[in-house]
Amino acid sequence: MKDFEHVPCPDPVDEAAQHMEAAITIALRERAIQNQLQQEEPEEDDAGNRYCLDCGETIPPARVEAVAAVRCVHCASRREKQGRIGRQKGGAGRSSDEDM
Secondary structure, eight states, X not given: OOOOOOXXXXXXXXXXXXXXXXXXXXXXXXXXXXXXXXXXXXXXXXXXXXXXXXXXXXXXXXXXXHHOOSSXXXXXXXXXXXXXXXXXXXXXXXXXXXXX
């Protein structure tokens, strides 16, 4: 009997789980982008620069392309954190009037 080098075969269940996870991630990202676009119109100038709806700072083009951002990282993080705090306190997860 010859010794064969052990080459692991991909487990079909693991492979399917990886494909499912990737599909879910893509679907969630697309849904978030669509929800964001439906809820808020981005503020852009004639040159295509996009500005944060909260602070007015320019949003880097890579961020705009990746997530169709309408807020800079700082403002988006602050709003997300406030939403989590509101939900934890039993609120509806809405931001304060200052952020609206």
